[in-house]
Every structure is written in C-alpha cells, then in structure tokens.
Amino acid sequence: MLRVYGIKNCDTVKKSLKWLDKNEVDYEFIDVREQPLQKETVNGWLQKLPAESLVNKRSTSWRDLSDQQKSLEDSNTVAELIVEQPTLFKRPLVESGQAVHCGFNEKLWSERYL
Template sequence: MKLYGLKTCDTCRKALKALEQAGTPATFVDVRADGITAAERAEFLSAFGAALINTRSTTWRGLDADERARAPEALLESHPTLMKRPVIRAGEALYLGWGKDTQAALLG
C-alpha cells in the first residue's frame, strides 16, 4: 500500500497512523519532496478527474486566472501540492481523501 501526500498534512498523518494501527502500514510518498511520475499523475487524473485538484488550498488561491486555466496534469506537474490528499493505492484500487468511505474500505 502507498499513501501519496505531504509530510506536513494532518490528514495524511492521521491516515498513516490509522493504517499502521490497523496492521496495514503504508509506504509514504511526499509529493513535494519525492514527486510523482507522469504515469502516476495520469493514472490519478483518470481515476478522479477534476476532483484531484484541491481548489480550496492556499496554493490554488495564490494562482492567477491564466494559471488556473491550465490543464490539470500541467498544474499538478508544476504545483504538486494542488493534489488533494491523501491518494492511497491499495493493490489495484485507488482512494482519494481520508473520509469515512475510504476508512471503511481500508480499515474494515
């Protein structure tokens, strides 16, 4: 299992801790420090579409209209912190966020 997020993100830390306590630890990938590949970006966008872009983030609010109008993949390439977090890969399944539905699916 892999968890993609930011090391400073409280939600990512909660998810990592809960998964570890449940006996299913995840490998953490910091999207800012480690980055993600173009293939991973494309796969995440294919799975989640526009929902992958966090339009409530400080990063988004700091972008001008021209920057916001760019294609989602280009935005994520230049601003990886725009990705909603966490993205969790569990086998072939992908989950976005740490809501009750994701928790139920991964923690049982």
C-alpha cells in the same frame, strides 16, 4: 499494499498514517516533496478520478492560479500543474489496486482497507 501520497507535515496525512498504523494496514508512504511526482503518475490518477475530485480547491496554490489554469478542462494541463505544485492535489491520495481515492474519512477507510 496501499500507496499513500502526501506531504508528511500535512495534518490530514499525519492523521491518516496514524490510522493505518493503528489498524495494521500495510502501506508505502510517498512524500511528494521528497520524491517528486511524475506526470505519468498524475495522468494515471486523472484516468480514474475527475480533475474536480483530485484538485484541492481550498489550497493556497489553487488560489494563486490564473482563471485559465483553474478551468480543469485539459487533463494534460492539470497533470503538469500538479507535478509543478504537488500541494494542488487532495491529500492523502491512496492507490489501492486499480482504485484511487483522495482524502481521509475513517468510516470509508474502514470499509475499503480493513
């Protein structure tokens, strides 16, 4: 079963959940505003994805960070920032077995999840 992390009012998350439902893919949705992220979870993502791939640099939260926070060199700091401000990670984030993927791309999702 897929674990899908996101925010329920995010347009991309809505589109991806609709796609999963339409294609009858079994998943669990975790709204990170209702169920806050744990640092261990984010550290697990950072072991599988580089911070550059995980962080949403187009978000308002990103623009509000200091230059030092934006360095992304220390994964511990990145994890803390994402736990504090969950809008910093690219959504949706999908855990599938040992793999972690960010964002929605219908073609790639069809290859991975169907």
